[in-house]
């Protein structure tokens with residue numbers, strides 16, 4: 001049963017451990033060092049990031065090795081881990097320098113890579129044995145025999161295809177001793193994940209080498225034939241899918257044995273990552289603490305709604321999405337809240353918070369402060385001063401230092417968001 005890759009791992013002294021975590025891991029996206037810090041602070045057990053090469057988000061604010069080192073050190077203070085996506089399907093030329101790159105990841109303290117191409121899997125296990133190799137969702141793994149195959153290749157974890165059902169997950173878990181990572185929240189591909197080349201055709205950007213430009217969400221005109229197109233007005237439609245949201249089904253996922261709950265979205269904002277992580281953290285912890293007494297709290301669902309503005313569904317977990325799960329009409333709905341500022345300091349004696357501006361706000365505006373664990377309160381912005389104590393009518397400059405009185409204590413990395421709707 002042992003493959004060459006297992007032998008490589010054994011030679012490197014890599015432990016072949018049992019694959020069931022004590023509690024499910026909440027795994028969050030981090031498109032930048034700052035997002036990594038927010039994700040971890042708001043409750044992620046692990047984050048996945050992109051390096052300068054070999055990932056599928058070539059437009060994200062990808063990490064340098066120095067940023068990775070800083071991110072790993074920050075995460076370690078919370079007991080969290082950092083994974084790096086190296087999940088391209090590599091052309092021959094892409095493999096030049098990969099061994100050196102993987103060794104560098106190992107040396108800066110990255111816990112695991114997420115890989116799809118067997119060449120990258122094999123090179124990582126041979127050249128950087130301190131890195132775990134997690135099989136990327138790009139491999140479209142949807143049956144237990146495939147999971148067994150990758151276990152026999154020596155991999156400790158498989159990231160399942162988004163198209164896998166809850167029933168299939170249960171069967172995998174009952175048959176194969178391996179960690180399963182599952183997407184629980186975020187964007188879905190309207191084609192089978194990892195099998196779409198729309199972007200390649202429309203823009204010459206390779207979706208399997210990090211270039212997807214989300215062509216499925218563009219606005220198209222639909223005409224039956226050339227005759228109906230002639231003189232027809234705009235009839236826009238998109239090919240996008242509703243986003244995945246499993247906040248209402250945490251008990252099912254945990255009971256099925258899912259080891260890692262993955263949130264999609266390395267391109268998403270700090271506000272989105274913090275809010276979504278915050279909601280899932282609370283739901284997972286509540287269920288783990290008291291499965292019998294668990295109830296879904298409306299504020300968790302509400303928190304998701306404050307961060308996202310696209311329609312949501314449960315993807316492929318309970319049935320194959322039908323026509324109702326497709327987004328036909330382009331949606332221009334604005335987000336209900338916008339990230340206004342981050343708390344950098346708080347003077348408890350004076351009740352004054354120091355904020356760093358992220359989008360304009362002014363006195364009289366309704367805002368909400370949020371922090372890890374579901375802490376939140378609403379208030380109106382009162383008098384504002386700048387760092388020199390000068391009164392301000394509007395906080396209009398990015399990263400400007402602002403001081404305001406808050407109605408309750410706040411803490412560094414708390415978020416102030418303003419109501420938009």
Ligand code: SF4
Nearest residue numbers: 189190196212215216
């Ligand atoms: S174009 Fe859409 S369906 Fe295709 S890979 Fe990109 S996000 Fe997925």
